[in-house]
Amino acid sequence: MPDIFMGIDLAAYERRPSGICIIEEKLASTTRLYRDEEIVEFAIRRKPSIIAIDAPLTSQPKLRKCDLDLIKLGFRVFPPNFSHMRMLSLRAFSLKKKLHNFEVIETFPTAIYRIMGIKRPRRKREMPEAVKALEVVTGISFRKIPESIDEIDSFVCAVVAMRKKEGRAVSYGNSSGVIYLPISE
Numbered sequence: 001m002p003d004i005f006m007g008i009d010l011a012a013y014e015r016r017p018s019g020i021c022i023i024e025e026k027l028a029s030t031t032r033l034y035r036d037e038e039i040v041e042f043a044i045r046r047k048p049s050i051i052a053i054d055a056p057l058t059s060q061p062k063l064r065k066c067d068l069d070l071i072k073l074g075f076r077v078f079p080p081n082f083s084h085m086r087m088l089s090l091r092a093f094s095l096k097k098k099l100h101n102f103e104v105i106e107t108f109p110t111a112i113y114r115i116m117g118i119k120r121p122r123r124k125r126e127m128p129e130a131v132k133a134l135e136v137v138t139g140i141s142f143r144k145i146p147e148s149i150d151e152i153d154s155f156v157c158a159v160v161a162m163r164k165k166e167g168r169a170v171s172y173g174n175s176s177g178v179i180y181l182p183i184s185e
Helices: 036-046 065-072 083-098 109-116 124-138 149-166
Strands: 004-009 018-024 027-033 050-053 103-107 169-174 177-182
Touching (some): 050 083, 050 149, 065 169, 109 124, 124 149, 149 177
Parallel strands (some): 004 050, 103 177
Antiparallel strands (some): 004 018
């Protein structure tokens, strides 16, 4: 049975949609879910090998070594104790505990786009170009065009989960937190 990889672009609050992606056999499917229970049930049904989340996975929202490592590499990182990031960090940490039967890692799509040499979409009209570029760079096709930037970001997270399994991702940080990014090729 082929490996399945899941990416989550987590929203800080359950009332906002989180982008979700599954990659299986070089095909990606995306959707949006709201509640943690929906995300957990989705993961249980799909059984991914690795889940990569775009959110700080910490119960102590503060600047961590992994954040400092990315800042040193020239990436703009919002510290987990930044107002909006605090709520995101707490939700992500709680969700990780609920996903205890899975390997869950943290990643950072903003850096991944730059590593891949792709302009991150900021508006809906920029999405088709980003989707096309991601398909070319990764060799993975979307089953259907994503409906939101959150879904595209979740795809980038799922790619990192897949690359980690393949040994083509690097980790930054220490016991305070670890962020995985793909090895540039």
